[in-house]
Amino acid sequence: MSDQFGSGNPLTTTGEHNMSNTAERKAVVQEPGATPDKSWVIVTRGLKREYDMGGEIVRALRGVDLAIRRNEYVAIMGPSGSGKSTLMNLVGCLDTPTAGEYWLNGMLVSTMTDDQLARVRNKEIGFVFQTFNLLPRATALHNVELPLVYAGIGSDERKRKAKQALEKVQLEHRMTHKPNELSGGQRQRVAIARALVNDPSILLADEPTGNLDSQTSTEIMKVFEDLATSGQTVIMVTHEADIAAHARRVVVLRDGIIASDDRRSAFKEQMGLV
């Protein structure tokens, strides 16, 4: 890998612009209780997640301040056990924080009830997992339809939208296949189609290429790349620097807090680790 930054990836921000961005982020995360303005998709303030393991408290997140604008493509890195998945689960509304605020599209998610969270997951969030998490007995099409089922959308409309989403990931010819009749890369495409079918405001991916060979990984990364270019907000956890290089911004977690939040220092850190 001669170019860590990925030559095909145009740098959209100058150093100066970066600085002002950083200042704005700092400002928005330091106003507890204030509703962030609409340009922020995600704002977390002092986000904590602790697990009580029979008396011993595990602090997975120890106060994360994170602000992400619409259309950003963010990679989250960090060593194993640093809290990346924990953060993704909170941002994806699969989990609720022990303390701190989480604002999604101007809604305070951290105090929502389970049913409200289910609705937010359904409408606002597309989640892609390392292990695909497809229903094994359902066809690709039905898997993609599922979020629409829980959105209460009628069968015809559902099929139409699910087909569209599968076309976006070039799988229109595999719609009636079940997951075990698909390759790993194809399965992950189905999962991506499923995540996109409800037009979510954020697309979350937790090590989406972790279970794929490098050739297939590149293909899947291309899909995310294209989505980001077309304006989709993407947050992706990855271990691999060359994958993170596709992102316009890299957040590094260490021991449950953000260790750095800009590309350059992130890569220095990454290099130092290697």
Place this chain on the structure above:
Amino acid sequence: MSLADVIFTALGQIRSNKLRSFFTLLGIIVSVTFLVAVLAIIQGLNAYVKENIADAMIGANSFQVRRTPLNVARFVDEEVERMGRRPLISRGDAEAVRQAFPDAEAVSLQSGWPTPSADVTWRNRTVGDVLLFGVTAPHQIVQDYRLEQGRALSDVDITQRRPVAVLGPDLAEKLFETVDPIGQEVRIRGDLFEVIGVNATKGRVLGQSFDGYVLMPLTRFEMMFGRRATTTVSIKMRTAEEVATAIARAEEAMRMARGLRPGEPNNFALETSDALVDFWKTLTQLLFAIVPAIVSIGIVVGGIVIMNIMLMSVSERTHEIGIRKALGARAKDIENQFLAEAIALAFMGGFLGVAVGWLMAAAVAAASPLPTRVTWWSVAIALSLGAGVGIIFGVYPARRAARLDPIAAMRAE
């Protein structure tokens, strides 16, 4: 999530586990089959008793004037004792009733229950334990007997106490085989009787032949056995509808004949074949109470099996539940999905049970003379029990599924 989607998903699950679903349902299927079939058979027995036994004993469209009621079990001891002091039913009573019923098809007087039996001998051949009935001529009409050979008993036979007999076809067959029975003399309790007729067969009732009997003039019968307390007047009307009003007229005629003052109680009883059916029904009522009780136990056990399988299914499908929740399923959606599955299962069990029970009832009807009847209410009980069991035993597993945490559930394999 729409109701259609809930049901569709539930049926999809059941279909993808056909064999397991079937075994899950076995308890409910068997219980419901038992309920439907047994109730149908009891229903059939009741109809059979009405049509074959009660009518055979009392006669179709007929009622009786008796000294005491048929179903004595309904009365307290003192009443029964008082009945013991009632006057016997006499030739005069029969005559009074006959005069009050010019429109009756027939009015007869005959010996009542218990019917005595005796050996009947012809030459060196003897048939044992033959039922002996003392009757008047119209008895032939009341009982709808048709003659196969010879003639019936006549009024003259009665008044002259002639030693003549009409035989049931079974008895004639056994005694005479190929010999013509008419004019032959048979010996009954030492007396010789001339055979004047043989009746046509009435067939078998519950494997019991009603065709082995001797009919003799009531007068002759009383020479042998004396005047009995159970002698009965039978009145046969032309249609079943006439019976109800005819009973009132018979009561009137009897009170006049007996010289009873207004307010004095009847010293006789009036009975239709309904009384016999009633008597039978008090016996089967117990069955009607016991069968659903046994079935309830079976269904509860069946419900527990369903609950068990559903719990198993919840833990097997934890991963799936996690995925569904991650994609936006609310707790209620998951609960409804599993509840719908349990109800659909139990309902199918009830439905299959009804179908099998129906088939069994039809098989019994085809293979036996019982006109088994599947009643709508046994089907209603079966299906509502099924659905009820599904709800009651489905709620717990469904709640458990609904409460699962999405992250933990997705981590399960």
